[in-house]
Amino acid sequence: MKESSNFFEKVYEVAVQIPFGRVTSYGAIAKYLGAARSARMVGWAMNASHNNNDIPAHRVVNRKGLLTGKHHFDGTNLMQQLLESEGIIIKDFQIQNFESVFWDPSKELPIP
């Protein structure tokens, strides 16, 4: 049995609900979980999500829409390819039209 904190599972729960062709930010997820000050922990959870193939971590970026976590993916441009594959335009590691593809769980998802 893994000693995964409930926080991690919550992050995964939100991440898997990110619609196709949409992205969100770590802070948005953290805020939705009620841990707005723990945005870093969301990233940490994503790091652990490497074990969970069902977690589209590539759809999670920082508030600027920058692919900060791309370095943690297998290749060097895997994250960008995945996002572009979903119709998201990326230029210089930054998502173009970010506001249009942004998906806020606090708005789209029901409040827990």
Next chain:
DNA sequence: ATTCTGACGTGGG
């Protein structure tokens, strides 16, 4: 216990 780091965010300049 202490120290540092980190897939972040916000505020001030």
Next chain:
DNA sequence: CCCCACGCCAGAA
């Protein structure tokens, strides 16, 4: 928009 500094929480050494 950019740059800089601080805060925040969890885990590793």
